[in-house]
Amino acid sequence: MTLDITTLSLALFLVYLGNTFLALFLIWVQQRFPGCRLWVTAQALLTAGALLMLLRPYLEPVVIVAGNALLLSALLVFAHALWVFRLKRPFPRAIYFVLIPVVLSLFMVSNQNFALRALVFSVWAGLGTLFDAVLLLIQREPRSQQVRLLTAIPFGLASAASFFRAGGNMIPGIPVGSFEHPEGANGFYLLGAMLLSTVMLFGYFMMLSLKDQQTLHEKELQILKRNHQLWETNKAKDLFFSLVAHDLRGPIGGAARFARKHLLSKTEPQDDRFEALDTLTASLEKTNEFLEKLLWWSHAQLGAWEPHCLPVELNAALSQAVDWIKPLAAQKNISLRFPWNSLPTIETDADSLQRILGNLLSNAVKFSLPDREISLSVQENPDSWEIRVEDHGIGMDPKSLEALFKIEQKLSTHGTQGERGSGLGLILARTLALRLGGDLILSSQLGEGTTATLKLPKTRPQEADEAPPL
Template sequence: MEPFSLKIIVVIAAGISLIMGFYMLLIHWNTARVKGPVFWAAGNLLIGIGFLFRLVPPANGFLAAVVPMLLITVGLYIYLAGIRIFKDKPVIRWIVIGFPALDIVQSLVFFYVFRLQLPRVGMHLFILALCNVFSIYEMLKVDEQSRHLKRIFQLNAIFFGTFLVVLVAGIFLVVHRSSFNDIQVGNLWIIAFGISGGIMTALTFGFLSAVNMQLYTELEGQLKSKTKFFSIIAHDLRGPVGTIMNFLNLMNTEKDLEEEEKLIFMEKMEALSQSTYHLLQNLLEWAHTSQNLTSFEKELIELNQLVTSNIEFFQSLTRMKSIGLEFHNGEAAYIGGNAKMVETVIRNLVSNAIKYTPRGGTISITTQNNLHGVRLVVEDTGVGIKPDRLKQIFELENSRSEKGTDGESGSGLGLALCKEFVRKNNGTIQVESTVDVGTRVVVDFPSPV
């Protein structure tokens, strides 16, 4: 029979976990696009239910002695999955599924086959300790995109560390069980359950704070993006449209224009209309992406064909600036993704290269298969990018597009859109540049699955 004081502590710890689980579930329903809370809710609920099973008689039966441990193991590993998902990382299944499965198997073996309590409890505590080590690692490994969450993650890592100390103490207790009497063991369990309940509360509030900060940062970014969006419409669309109107007005009013002058005007209007269309495409695609309206249908794409069909769009622009555009493609290069998004990436990279390459320069496009997938490289002999500008090249809110070598205007939207679309297709993008030498953009797409 469990001591009455231990039952009270167990009920309190279970109640805290269940309340926090339902509260986290409520947070998930109201912020469905943030993926972590649903995992943390499930983890809290399983841990709360696990605590309650501790009260099912008899105290040494399977339901009271084994099931609570298994539910707590599964709950904490679901917590770990939630941390990965929240950080926009794939779940490592062999960890999140493998270790709880191992705990289930060893518990059944040591409870029903060999009936050895100490190895069973010791192995269980060791698997939980591993979960805490993995969680602490994930909390402390914060990438540049999640730097605003660094302090909260560090605080949560401290709570996981405290839980790890409790588990290590539990392992010590199992190893030295003969050194303690039943009263001392009961008191130690009371302390352990009490600390565990407090840690679950602290962790839940820590993760809630992380969700709130993430939502605030996303909202702030959306507001900045909308401000940038409207400034682009107001400035960068008005310019080329106004120029086209002036050319048309001139051609209509000046009747004695030479045929050669008319051809020059027509060529310039064609280039302006193409760049304006390109800008409109980017604006529409950015608007859809910002509102999560872009449909993502994965398909098998032959990258060489996609590059070939899209660079034809820029022939008149390269001809006007006397720029050489070379495409070096080898064997067929297949990737899995969304063709429309990849097309947008290609168009933006080539458009930027043309814009910042002076007359007589060259642009080289290369596709190459490698062990991990396909690499797309767009390299130019342009003006290059200054180091301080290079650090913010993908940030829309901090972008300030420079004029092209022929005075072409830019929105600063293209590269931000490229990064977003490459990320959505599970790829990576890097920019290397030297002032007055040129720029090299490398995009890596994974192999199709």
């Protein structure tokens, strides 16, 4: 089979030129995909290579080598575009160094016979198109399998044809012809290149279809993730409400029975009634504290609620929190070490800050042994302030520390002198910290103590973080 190379070269040039202009037009009308500019660049390189092949009889050998290098470079740029589109990660630019041996090998055989030149070009072309086909066939979106396969077919056929041509030029006795009039495998290869170039006219449309399939797949994953989060949230809320109902039923029911037995009884002595009234008042105060924390937490969960940020002096805020906790610390003979050095003024919500500091200090006292020390320290970072509350109490094991901020578990433990808590204090503190644009981080060692670190931004948060889900 003998073909006229001039006619084939002209046809290839026109097809590649049409592909390039069509792709440019689609980009101009906003029909794009990640890596589309690289795809058009590769098509432009194919067009330039086909033009130099068409003008081959009038060019110097070094220019002919450049034309072949352009055709092979296009395959690498196609791979770059597919890598960016399919893998969504930076392309390893070092791969472009493979063009050095490509150009050197083309230059070294430029004065050899046609069979050797065709062999070298075909091997490189086969490897390049195989790489492109593999990138297209990588399984990432199951629903796009058919489109990916159709897009990969031209590259796969071109790779098979290139290796077939390379094998044909290696076998002695098979006619190869010349570049102007190729025969055998070379003739079939060039004819196949012409047919495949027309198929690649639809390559850009296939990539657009792949982008649509990929976008749809990502949206489905987002919907599934959001549904799972909603399911987890509803499950946690159901459990949380059952825990709240249990925590409220006990004190309120107990208070009612206690009042009926000790306060409404006509035989109860007056002194015993006053003692019972004091016990009942303490129980109701604990219940009120629990409800207040619950109200603050639910308030912080509302998306419409925003902190009221104003200038707050850290010295004054810390002093107020320490003064509030001193009576509780005195009951255990716990000393408070406080940084009396001058601290700056920051913009934050004063009420929220006091809530956070009060919870941290009360927990530190609750879980500290008598005659110990609680220390407060302030550290400046480039973009935030860190307020640390460190105690030397009973500490926590990793399992308890992990469950501490999970509302559905609502970890509630007794203090070193039997103090009871609601289990909401630290959950509320971290929720408020996040709404202030900061965070609350705890570290603890069982038997050694706990350190709570409150991070507050130096600048007023433009948009407060959302509170963590239930």
